[in-house]
Amino acid sequence: MVEIPSRSRVPQVGSEAQLRTVLAALSGVDAVGVTARAAKLATRSPKRETKARALDLAIAMVDLTTLEGADTPGHVAALCAKARRPDAEDATCPPVAAICVYPDLVATARAHLAGSPVRVASVATAFPAGRASLPVKLADVAEARAAGADEIDMVIDRGAFLSGRLGQVFEEIVAVKEACGSAHLKVILETGELVTYDNVRRASWLAMLAGADFIKTSTGKVAVSATPPVALVMLEAVRDFAESTGQVVGVKLAGGIRSAKEALRYLVLASETAGSAWLEPRTLRFGASSLLTDLLLQRRSQRTGVYARREHVSVE
Amino acid sequence: MSERLDVRKTYKLVIGGAFVRSESGRAYAVAGADGAFLANAARASRKDVRDAVRAAQAAQPAWAAHSALLRGQVLYRLAEMAEARAVELGDQVARAEGVDAGAARASVARGIDRLVWYAGWADKVGQVLGGANDVAGPFFNFSIPVPVGVVGVVAPADSSFEGLVDALVAPLVTGNAVVVLASEHRPVPAVLLGEMSATADLEAGLVNVLTGRLDELGPVLAAHEAVDGLDLTGATDPAALAALAAHSLTRVLHAGPPATPEGGLRRLRAFVDTTTVWHTVGA
Numbered sequence: 001m002v003e004i005p006s007r008s009r010v011p012q013v014g015s016e017a018q019l020r021t022v023l024a025a026l027s028g029v030d031a032v033g034v035t036a037r038a039a040k041l042a043t044r045s046p047k048r049e050t051k052a053r054a055l056d057l058a059i060a061m062v063d064l065t066t067l068e069g070a071d072t073p074g075h076v077a078a079l080c081a082k083a084r085r086p087d088a089e090d091a092t093c094p095p096v097a098a099i100c101v102y103p104d105l106v107a108t109a110r111a112h113l114a115g116s117p118v119r120v121a122s123v124a125t126a127f128p129a130g131r132a133s134l135p136v137k138l139a140d141v142a143e144a145r146a147a148g149a150d151e152i153d154m155v156i157d158r159g160a161f162l163s164g165r166l167g168q169v170f171e172e173i174v175a176v177k178e179a180c181g182s183a184h185l186k187v188i189l190e191t192g193e194l195v196t197y198d199n200v201r202r203a204s205w206l207a208m209l210a211g212a213d214f215i216k217t218s219t220g221k222v223a224v225s226a227t228p229p230v231a232l233v234m235l236e237a238v239r240d241f242a243e244s245t246g247q248v249v250g251v252k253l254a255g256g257i258r259s260a261k262e263a264l265r266y267l268v269l270a271s272e273t274a275g276s277a278w279l280e281p282r283t284l285r286f287g288a289s290s291l292l293t294d295l296l297l298q299r300r301s302q303r304t305g306v307y308a309r310r311e312h313v314s315v316e
Numbered sequence: 317m318s319e320r321l322d323v324r325k326t327y328k329l330v331i332g333g334a335f336v337r338s339e340s341g342r343a344y345a346v347a348g349a350d351g352a353f354l355a356n357a358a359r360a361s362r363k364d365v366r367d368a369v370r371a372a373q374a375a376q377p378a379w380a381a382h383s384a385l386l387r388g389q390v391l392y393r394l395a396e397m398a399e400a401r402a403v404e405l406g407d408q409v410a411r412a413e414g415v416d417a418g419a420a421r422a423s424v425a426r427g428i429d430r431l432v433w434y435a436g437w438a439d440k441v442g443q444v445l446g447g448a449n450d451v452a453g454p455f456f457n458f459s460i461p462v463p464v465g466v467v468g469v470v471a472p473a474d475s476s477f478e479g480l481v482d483a484l485v486a487p488l489v490t491g492n493a494v495v496v497l498a499s500e501h502r503p504v505p506a507v508l509l510g511e512m513s514a515t516a517d518l519e520a521g522l523v524n525v526l527t528g529r530l531d532e533l534g535p536v537l538a539a540h541e542a543v544d545g546l547d548l549t550g551a552t553d554p555a556a557l558a559a560l561a562a563h564s565l566t567r568v569l570h571a572g573p574p575a576t577p578e579g580g581l582r583r584l585r586a587f588v589d590t591t592t593v594w595h596t597v598g599a
Binding site for chain 2: 305307308312
């Protein structure tokens, strides 16, 4: 278990100028080095008992997500059933960490998850673009909270970040964090739109300084989502942040992670970069929908020694 | 003029329309009937089996959805490709099976003829294996053969091309996708046929060819839950593989029927299910 000390050592950021000074002090990212390091770690492949444990851990880290315009209460109910008991034929399979839905479906998810350890997460703040005024974003968060969300996934205003209005991005996160109350705040950086690894590092620090409980790669709605090098940069950021402030921030990898193999690679990456203390659902999550199916198939294959049939695992 | 160096081909696996080395990086030397080195072939692993089955699963629905006529035309195209490379096939069959050039060419010709014969079955198999059933009511009632899905084929050990055609093409005609475990000691003609399939309008993944040790790959393929049919013609211990396949209700053809019209029809019948549809009789 990771000890979470008080926030006292987190530098207080009083002005945009001060924020700029802190972010400017971050060293640049060696893009070639990061890519090579991520590729090298991807060659490690856990086997047998380690793999079996890693698969269970990955399942327990999944934020089972559905963020489609066509979502219905029935669909969310089915997803909740899968979240509580991912493998209907095997009670030893752990439940997932959370269900992630749009705010209007939080109440549905809450009702269907009653009495289970599965948490309810909701995207808010004008997901996925984040292009709305602050009062609208706060109202979005308030609605999700009122409906019973335990975790809020917010998007940052990439337009503001990329045009240098860092103070605005910071203020928004602070305001949303306040609106969250006791709910965990995950800040989506949408790394696919941040262009450079330097920006990913700066945005990670900005979000952590503003009070994020998690930093999250992507919405899953743009072409480029989570990639191993981006994950490496973010994991370095949470490690460095914990070292300098004592504050442990989680990482959520989301978008485009579909296979168990990729998920296990991210576990290796997290263990080698941030440390094994991060290998628990409280500090590492996978935002995904189809990933769970592959994890379950691999888990079955691992236990039976026979390659499993996709149709034997519930679709959702 | 200096003597030319041998240009030796390393035969690769055919998985999902791509020619790939084994995921394991392994290869093995293939000897001709005379014991001399013939070629290097990839030695597939259980993960290659998994990848091939996945590719076959992905490709099969679109193939089954084509009109029977089009499937026949595509398979005829495969025969055209084989005909164009008949000399190469004959050469490889001669070296692998230790027969003289004339006998090898004749064997390849019979194999190609058989391919054409199967291609012709595509739009006829429905009439022979299906039919209109008499029912007590104002309905038409039809039985229609439908493909089982993915068929795993343990290719004949001895007949490296002619025998392979029977085992490989019969499931394809009726709309299945195939994963072939080539003859362990005579794999080259199977890989060549896999190469031809890639240029014969067969969508990627419909024909997957794996080379390697049968006692390593056979059980993995047989036990795979997503394999719906199993042709064990070339298996050394068909009963053991059939037992592994049993838990996922896989259709099994234990031994290859003879290469006769009756035998061919038995092969066609082995990997179809029958679905029955009702339709009201019009006024």
